[in-house]
Amino acid sequence: xxxxxxxxxxxxxxxxxxxxxxxxxxxxxxxxxxxxxxxxxxxxxxxxxxxxxxxxxxxxxxxxxxxxxxxxxxxxxxxxxxxxxxxxxxxxxxxxxxxxxxxxxxxxxxxxxxxxxxxxxxxxxxxxxxxxxxxxxxxxxxxxxxx
Numbered sequence: 001x002x003x004x005x006x007x008x009x010x011x012x013x014x015x016x017x018x019x020x021x022x023x024x025x026x027x028x029x030x031x032x033x034x035x036x037x038x039x040x041x042x043x044x045x046x047x048x049x050x051x052x053x054x055x056x057x058x059x060x061x062x063x064x065x066x067x068x069x070x071x072x073x074x075x076x077x078x079x080x081x082x083x084x085x086x087x088x089x090x091x092x093x094x095x096x097x098x099x100x101x102x103x104x105x106x107x108x109x110x111x112x113x114x115x116x117x118x119x120x121x122x123x124x125x126x127x128x129x130x131x132x133x134x135x136x137x138x139x140x141x142x143x144x145x146x147x
Contacts, residue, residue, distance in 0.1 A: 004119040006030035007048040009039040009065065010081070011057040015104075019052075022108045028115075036060030040068060047073060050099075050118045052111070055082040055089055063092055070097040077118035081106060 006023065008030045010016040020030045031048065033039035037059050039051070051069065055062035066078050080093045083104035090101040099118040102111065 003027070003029075004050060004115075005046070005048040006115065007033060007039060007042060007051045009033045009036065009051060009057075009062070010054040011035055012054070019108070019111075023112065026108070026112055028112070036062065036065040039065055043069065043073065048076060049122055050115050051076055051078045052081050052115065053078055055080055055093070056084040063089070063096065066093060066096045066098060075122060077122045079111075079114055079118060081111065 006028055008016050008020055011034055013034055016032050016034065020032050023030050031042060033042055036057055053062045053065060062080060069076055069078055077099040078097065080098050080101040081104060085101065085103065093101050100114050102114065
């Protein structure tokens with residue numbers, strides 16, 4: 001699997017720092033944010049391929065971060081990783097475009113596998129060219145998959 005950019009977002013500093021270290025052992029080099037606000041600031045300067053996002057955080061919660069990310073950067077895959085999520089939260093996250101919804105504690109190998117799947121799916125989607133000179137099957141703003 002090729003290297004991809006990861007942003008981990010969780011207000012539990014010890015948890016997210018340990019998670020980042022365990023990912024580094026597996027060849028990933030994630031960036032870490034300890035709040036929704038910090039994550040959104042990071043996105044102003046650097047776009048990850050995959051975000052692993054907690055739901056319950058002070059300030060901007062995970063669902064609001066997900067909403068903002070998908071509105072401004074729909075190509076970023078977002079995986080919800082929470083210890084406090086309900087079925088209703090999971091349904092809301094999926095409606096907003098979350099790639100997956102996982103519960104803490106999560107096996108690191110399972111999380112990395114889901115991240116790889118998310119990255120692979122992101123890599124398969126090619127943005128359309130909607131310029132007037134290109135009418136045809138791309139009209140309507142839908143993405144197409146590579147053959």
